[in-house]
Amino acid sequence: MATTTRPVSDFLSVRSAYAPQFPPSGRTIAFITDITGVPQIWEMPADGGWPRQRTFFDERISGFRWSPTGDAILFSMDTGGDERDQLYLLDNESGEIAALTANPKVMHLLGCWSPSGYEIAYASNARTGTYFDVYVQDMPDGEPRLVFEDDGTNSVVGWSPDGRRIVVSRAESAIYNDLILLDVNTGESRRLTEDGHESAYECAAWSPDSSALYLTTNKGREFKSLARMSIPDGEIDWLAEPEWDVEAVAVAPTGGRLAYVVNEAGFSRLHTMDIASGAESSVDSLPEATLQNARGPGSMDWSHDGMKLAFTVNGPAHNPNVWVVNADTWNTNQVTRSDTGGIPRRAFVSPRLVSYPTFDGRQIPAWLYSPAGIRPTGENPIILHVHGGPESQDRPVFNPIYQYFVHRGYSVLAPNVRGSSGYGRTYIHLDDVRNRMDSVRDLDYAQEWLVS
Structure with missing residues (x-):
């Protein structure tokens, strides 16, 4: 069969499902998907089945939180991509939606519910337009109360299970x-x-007894490690110290176990830990990919009985989908099956992790995407893609633009020049201030390496 040349619109039609969360019952799972072309909240049986659409807007949903009682969903949505999110409340039984905020000039950062489900906490720049303070609002129709005023950029991390404290x-x-x-x-x-x-x-999660936080930190070290911070005195106990960044943490509501994710050279590795004994195991039955959401860092969510863990798998040949792992057997199950825009999955290309020497002898890590059977040379068309940030990292996620150009015969080199995250404290600071142009020199050497 002849190879079909596809337009870029086919690749941009590849769909995603991400940001999964269990309601208290654990029988279903909610997530965000752009199956209609606009990211909305959907829900389906936790073990798989027919999905049910829960929101029907022309604007994208940026995030959501189940209430602790399961009777409502708090979600955020902007207008026209302006990033000025407003907050809304979806009644789980009736499907009715009420606006909790209505100031289109103000940004609201989605926070969390109180353990009772009677209140929500969030951050907003309503006071000055610049600084983000913390507000608490009674549900379903209370007025916001300013509870933490500070001339800085603040966000709500989590409400303690005993209902007394919020981490900001x-x-x-x-x-x-x-x-x-x-x-x-x-x-x-x-x-x-x-x-x-x-x-x-980062990723701070309360212990069920409200005595500690489980989090990642690079305090006094090169990489972000998994740690337990005592609330009374702030003392830190180190739980896992891999030679890569720990990028996500989730504590089971039952308190017996936690899950954490390590960013190993860009790929995500999922681990679980028995909190009492410290015994660890790794979940090895996942695709070679990341556990990142389609629109940002990854998140994991335990069912309330601590028996299931949901997350997003996002890889070069795996458009973002929701997966669940069973804590009894550690078997994994892909719950959603987002469409690939009519493109056979075998047509998607996974990159090679390469490195090249730069001006000071360092090796710069990079991802090299190439059409099957083609070795990139100076005579072949090659795109050099530079990630933003600059404190960011190009990772092996599904990228429709990369896939389109490879489909059209181009190679793509995506380097993580000095100043990128994911390679330790020293590396991320190599381009600070007067050294900023050193990262540009890294790009010059990428070009030289490609044509050599």
Whole structure:
């Protein structure tokens, strides 16, 4: 059969399903999918079955949270891609939707529910238009209350299971932050960390007894490790210290186990840990891919009984889909089957992880996508793609533009030049301030390597 030359629209029609969450019952799973062309909330049986659409807007849904009682879904949505998210409440039984905020000039950062399900917490720049404060709002129709005012960029991390405290993240730079503990009843706050100018504290998840946070941090070290932070004194116990960044953490509501993800050279590796014994196991039955959402960092969600873990698998040959792992057997199951735009999955190309020497002798990691049977040379068309950030990382996720150009006979080189994340503290700072042009020199050497 002759090879069909496909238009770019086919590749842009490849669909995604991501950001899965279980309701308290655990019988279904909700997620975001762009199956209609616009990201909306859908729901389906947790073990697979026919999906049910829950929202029907012409604007994209950016995130959602199940209520602890399962009777409502809190979600955020912007207008025309302006990133000024407003918050809405979906009644799970009737399907009716109520707007919780209605100021199109203000940005609202989706936060979380209180354990009782009577309140929500979120961050907003309503006070100044610049700084993000924290608000609490009674559900379903209360007025927002300013509970944490601060001239900084703050976001809500999580509400303690005992209902007394909220953890707030305060950004100190593009890559570092501090954690602040806020007493909901008194309004008093204290810093859990004091070194946010040089350390990152991410993915913080409360222990079920509200005595600690499980998180990732590179405090005093090269890579982000898995740690337990005591709430009373802020002391840190190190739980896992791989020679790569730990990029995600999820604690089972039952408290017996947790899951964490390691970013190994760009690929995601899923691990589980018995909290009491520290015994670990890895989940090896997943595709060679990442556990990233289609529109940002990955997230995992445990069912309330701690028996199922949901996440997104996103790889070069695997458009984003929801997967579930069973904690009894550690067997994995792909729950959603997002369409590939009529393109056979075998047509998608996975890259090779390569490296090339640069001006100071360092090796620069890069992903090289090439049409089957073609070795890139200076005589072949090659696209050099530079990721943004600059503190970001090109990873092996599904990229419709890369796939389209490879389909048309191009090769694509996606380097992670100095200043990229994912390779440790030292590497990300190599292009700081006066050294910024060194990352550009890395690109010059990529071109030289390609034609050599």
